[in-house]
Amino acid sequence: xxxxxxxxxxxxxxxxxxxxxxxxAVLARIEATFGEALSPEQVVERILADVRARGDDALxxxxxxxxxxxxxxxxxxxxxxxxxxxxxxxxxxxxxxVARVRAFYxxxxxxxxxxxxxxxxxxxxxxxxxxxxxxVPGGLAPLISTLIHTAVPAQVAxxxxxxxxxxxxxxxxxxxxxxxxxxELGITQIYRxxxxxxxxxxxxxxxxxxxxxxxxxxxxxxxxxxxxxVYGQTGIESLPGPTETLVVADDSADPRHVAxxxxxxxxxxxxxxxxxxxxxxxxxxxxxxxxxxxxALPEPNRSWARDSVLSRMKVVLAADLNEALALANLxxxxxxxxxxxxxxxxxxxxxxxxxxxxxxxxxxxxGDYVAGPSHVMPTGGTARFMSPVNVRDFQNIISVVGLNASxxxxxGPAGAxxxxxxxxxxxxxxxxxxx
Amino acid sequence: xxxxxxxxxxxxxxxxxxxxxxxxAVLARIEATFGEALSPEQVVERILADVRARGDDALxxxxxxxxxxxxxxxxxxxxxxxxxxxxxxxxxxxxxxVARVRAFYxxxxxxxxxxxxxxxxxxxxxxxxxxxxxxVPGGLAPLISTLIHTAVPAQVAxxxxxxxxxxxxxxxxxxxxxxxxxxELGITQIYRxxxxxxxxxxxxxxxxxxxxxxxxxxxxxxxxxxxxxVYGQTGIESLPGPTETLVVADDSADPRHVAxxxxxxxxxxxxxxxxxxxxxxxxxxxxxxxxxxxxALPEPNRSWARDSVLSRMKVVLAADLNEALALANLxxxxxxxxxxxxxxxxxxxxxxxxxxxxxxxxxxxxGDYVAGPSHVMPTGGTARFMSPVNVRDFQNIISVVGLNASxxxxxGPAGAxxxxxxxxxxxxxxxxxxx
Numbered sequence: 001x002x003x004x005x006x007x008x009x010x011x012x013x014x015x016x017x018x019x020x021x022x023x024x025a026v027l028a029r030i031e032a033t034f035g036e037a038l039s040p041e042q043v044v045e046r047i048l049a050d051v052r053a054r055g056d057d058a059l060x061x062x063x064x065x066x067x068x069x070x071x072x073x074x075x076x077x078x079x080x081x082x083x084x085x086x087x088x089x090x091x092x093x094x095x096x097x098v099a100r101v102r103a104f105y106x107x108x109x110x111x112x113x114x115x116x117x118x119x120x121x122x123x124x125x126x127x128x129x130x131x132x133x134x135x136v137p138g139g140l141a142p143l144i145s146t147l148i149h150t151a152v153p154a155q156v157a158x159x160x161x162x163x164x165x166x167x168x169x170x171x172x173x174x175x176x177x178x179x180x181x182x183x184e185l186g187i188t189q190i191y192r193x194x195x196x197x198x199x200x201x202x203x204x205x206x207x208x209x210x211x212x213x214x215x216x217x218x219x220x221x222x223x224x225x226x227x228x229x230v231y232g233q234t235g236i237e238s239l240p241g242p243t244e245t246l247v248v249a250d251d252s253a254d255p256r257h258v259a260x261x262x263x264x265x266x267x268x269x270x271x272x273x274x275x276x277x278x279x280x281x282x283x284x285x286x287x288x289x290x291x292x293x294x295x296a297l298p299e300p301n302r303s304w305a306r307d308s309v310l311s312r313m314k315v316v317l318a319a320d321l322n323e324a325l326a327l328a329n330l331x332x333x334x335x336x337x338x339x340x341x342x343x344x345x346x347x348x349x350x351x352x353x354x355x356x357x358x359x360x361x362x363x364x365x366x367g368d369y370v371a372g373p374s375h376v377m378p379t380g381g382t383a384r385f386m387s388p389v390n391v392r393d394f395q396n397i398i399s400v401v402g403l404n405a406s407x408x409x410x411x412g413p414a415g416a417x418x419x420x421x422x423x424x425x426x427x428x429x430x431x432x433x434x435x
Numbered sequence: 436x437x438x439x440x441x442x443x444x445x446x447x448x449x450x451x452x453x454x455x456x457x458x459x460a461v462l463a464r465i466e467a468t469f470g471e472a473l474s475p476e477q478v479v480e481r482i483l484a485d486v487r488a489r490g491d492d493a494l495x496x497x498x499x500x501x502x503x504x505x506x507x508x509x510x511x512x513x514x515x516x517x518x519x520x521x522x523x524x525x526x527x528x529x530x531x532x533v534a535r536v537r538a539f540y541x542x543x544x545x546x547x548x549x550x551x552x553x554x555x556x557x558x559x560x561x562x563x564x565x566x567x568x569x570x571v572p573g574g575l576a577p578l579i580s581t582l583i584h585t586a587v588p589a590q591v592a593x594x595x596x597x598x599x600x601x602x603x604x605x606x607x608x609x610x611x612x613x614x615x616x617x618x619e620l621g622i623t624q625i626y627r628x629x630x631x632x633x634x635x636x637x638x639x640x641x642x643x644x645x646x647x648x649x650x651x652x653x654x655x656x657x658x659x660x661x662x663x664x665v666y667g668q669t670g671i672e673s674l675p676g677p678t679e680t681l682v683v684a685d686d687s688a689d690p691r692h693v694a695x696x697x698x699x700x701x702x703x704x705x706x707x708x709x710x711x712x713x714x715x716x717x718x719x720x721x722x723x724x725x726x727x728x729x730x731a732l733p734e735p736n737r738s739w740a741r742d743s744v745l746s747r748m749k750v751v752l753a754a755d756l757n758e759a760l761a762l763a764n765l766x767x768x769x770x771x772x773x774x775x776x777x778x779x780x781x782x783x784x785x786x787x788x789x790x791x792x793x794x795x796x797x798x799x800x801x802g803d804y805v806a807g808p809s810h811v812m813p814t815g816g817t818a819r820f821m822s823p824v825n826v827r828d829f830q831n832i833i834s835v836v837g838l839n840a841s842x843x844x845x846x847g848p849a850g851a852x853x854x855x856x857x858x859x860x861x862x863x864x865x866x867x868x869x870x
Contacts, residue, residue, distance in 0.1 A: 016668065017667045020666070020670045046457075047605050060859065084584065085575065085813070086856075087518070089852050090852055090856050090857045092849065092854070093849035093853045093856075094853070096846065096849045097827070097849070097853060098542040102496050102844065104557060106546050106575060107550055107558075107561060108548070109544050109548065111544060113544065115542055120797070122539055122806065122807045122808065123542075124793075124808070124825070125515070125782070127783070127785075127786055127821055129787065129819070130787075130819070140858055141857045141858030141859075142856065142857065143857060144856060144857060145486055145853055145857065151859045155562070156790060162737075177856055183638065195814070202560075207795075213819045213820045214820045224667075227843065228666060228667055231663060231666060231674075232659075232674050232815075232817065233452045233453045233454070234450045234571065234665055234820065235817070235819070235820025235821060239666075239667050255586065256868060257865075257868060259867050260861070260865040260868045263861040263865065264859070264861045264862045264864075264865040266861070267859060267860065268724070268859075268861070268862040291862075293755055293864070297860055297861055297864075300857070300858055301858075301861055302862050303693060305861060323562070343837070344837065345501035345561070347560070347835070350560070350562075350829070350833060351562055351565065352565075352833075353833050354833070354834065354850050355833065355834035355835070355836060356560075356834070356835050356836070357835035357836045357837075358831055358835070359837060359839075360869060361555070361560075361838050361839050361840050361842060361843045361869055362555070362836045362837055362838045363865050363866060363868075363869060364837065364865075365637055365850065365854060365859075365861075365862040365863070365865040366836070366843065366846065366847060366850050366852070366866055367834075367836050368854070368859075368862060369849070369853040369854060369862075370834070370846040370849050370850045370851040370853070371836045371838060371842075371850075372557045372558065373557065373559070373817070373834035373835075373836060375832070377834065381666075382667065382670070383650045383833075384564070384565070384648045384670070385648040385670025385831065386670060386831065386832075387831050387832035387833075388832060388833075388834050390832055392558070392827060392832075396787070396818065396819075396821065396845050397822035397825055397827075398766065398785060398787075398788050398789070398790065398791055398818075398822075399789065399790035399791070399802075399808035399809070399812065399823050400782070400791050400824075401790060401791070401792045401793065401801070401802050401806045401807070401808060402778070402792075402797055402799045403794075403796050403797045403801065403806060404794075404796050405667075405796050407679045407796065407806075408801065411531065411535065411801065411805040411806070412801060412805075412806070414527065414528035414531045414532070414805050415527040415528075415800065415801050415803070415804040415806075416524055417524050418528045418529070418532060418579060418580055418804040418805070419800060419803070419804060420526070420574045421521075421525050421528075421576070421577065421579060421612055422577065422579060422580065423575055423576030423580060424576075424701045424702060424703075424736070424800075424803075425702065425733055425736050426698040426701070426702040426728075426730055426732055426740060427699045427702070427800040427803060429695060429698070429699075429728070429732075429803075430454060430695040430696050430698065430699040430799075430800040431798060431800050431801055432694075433691060433692060433695045433798075434692070434795060434796055434798060
């Protein structure tokens with residue numbers, strides 16, 4: 001375990017969104033699939049253009065090519081949704097997660113204002129978006145929680161028309177747990193489509209899937225690139241990609257918990273956990289814990305976690321908690337876990353993170369499911385300027401100007417002066433026509 | 436004047452952001468500048484890559500090539516800012532605009548929350564971004580108001596570090612009115628750079644200009660493309676491009692005001708004003724007014740306005756105000772002007788617009804300067820999912836999870852069930868290690 005300090009730590013935690021390396025395995029898969037060495041951007045551009053041109057047929061073709069199943073019927077039927085079942089324990093957990101996330105977002109202030117004065121009224125309307133697409137990634141297991149953590153803030157925002165896309169399994173089905181969660185959410189529009197092809201369908205529309213106003217939800221490299229490329233044509237909430245966690249721990253932290261939290265990150269294939277500690281003794285103890293807990297994990301999680309820990313984990317020794325927090329802000333992690341003696345005293349220093357998890361009972365794994373805030377948070381350093389999925393992502397502000405003659409008498413002449421200074425004579429005259 | 440109705444009107448007001456046509460004059464200028472027929476995207480990609488690679492030198496080269504002046508010193512000095520002067524009438528108008536916009540945004544709710552329960556605390560921190568770039572377009576006159584209408588919401592949000600870029604005049608100076616406005620705002624970082632090269636500098640940083648966390652402000656086609664391409668590397672607030680206005684007028688509207696408001700839109704070179712009316716008589720009266728008011732405009736505004744009116748203005752006859760509002764929502768205009776008998780009764784039907792201007796004394800031209808709300812509003816149909824520049828654009832939400840042992844006892848088991856359903860064993864164990 002290489003321990004970084006000072007300038008080396010700062011360099012290791014400085015990152016550029018555009019320079020996130022593409023894993024060799026991804027490039028190899030592209031070459032195997034396309035018969036030539038394309039960049040991920042080129043792949044996505046091809047898929048977007050094809051779905052835009054050919055609609056559902058292209059969507060089926062790409063799903064067959066990339067997901068290994070051809071969804072002749074893209075929409076999941078009401079009967080399929082109604083018939084989906086999971087065991088009662090999981091069903092109850094889904095209900096709890098929906099309730100917790102909903103209760104959290106119902107607290108978010110998201111109202112407009114309208115202020116009347118003798119000169120009229122000025123304000124902001126806050127309106128829900130008309131139609132939103134929720135992207136739920138596939139992978140080896142159903143990401144039930146991602147559906148809940150993306151759709152609920154949209155529902156709280158007041159969006160009436162929510163459509164879900166998620167890659168089908170090889171047998172063409174969508175996992176019953178996803179369908180049960182959709183049923184609990186009252187969502188009826190679910191389509192068998194994943195990857196860039198799903199983003200294309202949501203952005204441009206097809207015969208089966210009407211275009212949406214905004215696409216939300218996390219995804220892999222191809223989904224992130226696709227969202228970036230369709231932005232403008234449609235809205236996107238942010239660019240959440242592979243998950244990431246930075247743990248700040250002092251000498252009071254329990255090495256078992258630190259190791260457990262790092263492994264909960266490391267078990268994501270390709271993850272890059274970061275540990276910043278003020279205690280060299282803790283770093284040593286965590287290393288011993290990591291080895292033991294790693295061995296106890298089942299496959300394939302063990303292999304992925306081991307690879308993350310051995311190949312990509314970053315371990316930093318900070319001079320003090322101030323430096324630790326400065327490094328965390330520099331990295332701008334999706335998840336910032338504060339396993340320190342007095343985590344609340346550090347909160348004011350946190351300027352860049354998707355979420356802050358304070359103390360040993362606020363483990364990030366709990367936040368992924370049932371704590372309340374959405375687990376869809378900014379990654380790749382975008383927490384410098386982006387927020388976790390939240391109610392605002394699904395609402396527009398519309399400015400309201402309702403002034404009267406006395407306002408125009410008061411401020412109109414200054415407006416005309418500014419208009420003429422900008423060379424806009426007809427603007428000045430439009431104002432003066434009311435004076 | 437061709438009057439559109441029904442399906443033809445709907446077709447004419449349906450638009451796709453990706454399919455906004457590039458004017459021939461722009462393509463001709465690209466070919467003249469680059470010696471080959473490049474798309475605007477290709478031009479912007481070249482400029483971004485060059486500024487990223489060569490920094491200030493590239494910024495100077497592109498400014499020389501595209502703006503006709505070589506800014507050896509990119510930063511405007513404190514002495515230049517201090518020395519700038521405008522006449523007292525304009526200075527007072529600048530002060531009024533700053534005060535009005537500030538007073539408006541100080542009313543915007545933009546706070547977080549933190550809710551303590553027996554199981555701990557959950558909430559959202561709302562933090563200002565660290566460093567923001569404000570892009571102020573150039574053109575034939577100083578866009579004083581754009582600086583004010585973009586920077587003030589950032590200041591109200593609490594952003595400490597605001598940097599302005601604006602293309603220099605051919606003599607290398609920045610217009611004194613811009614500098615006076617910056618002085619009134621307390622902004623000291625101003626750089627002589629415009630176009631895609633300025634966006635590149637703000638996104639990637641150069642020796643002179645440190646990279647920012649977010650870039651805000653409107654621009655021409657190249658600026659919009661550049662913002663779209665750097666998004667992710669840096670934040671952007673939205674994609675505001677050429678300004679646009681849709682006027683809804685019934686038989687109560689004064690044709691003089693309707694014509695004046697349309698001309699205030701039409702005098703922007705290349706503008707595409709839209710008039711939707713329920714009254715054929717009004718349409719006829721407005722046409723007569725347009726001719727007269729057009730002739731009275733000075734050049735070059737008259738030529739531009741005439742070209743906009745004759746070549747691109749869309750005129751729609753709606754069956755009733757419900758259809759008129761539905762067409763407005765379909766178009767999703769930057770500015771929606773309601774010149775009707777009872778405009779407030781229509782406000783609830785407005786779902787997609789940057790700003791709504793109600794009645795004859797709320798002319799959009801006033802909103803451009805001194806009404807209060809920012810004039811930087813979504814264009815190109817992006818009002819379907821974007822908002823005017825506002826305080827939220829300059830703040831991040833950080834989710835806060837601070838639970839205690841009793842919360843983990845209560846919700847931890849459900850979290851572990853969900854984690855295992857998603858195949859994330861180490862997540863489940865991280866939760867259970869605290870049970």
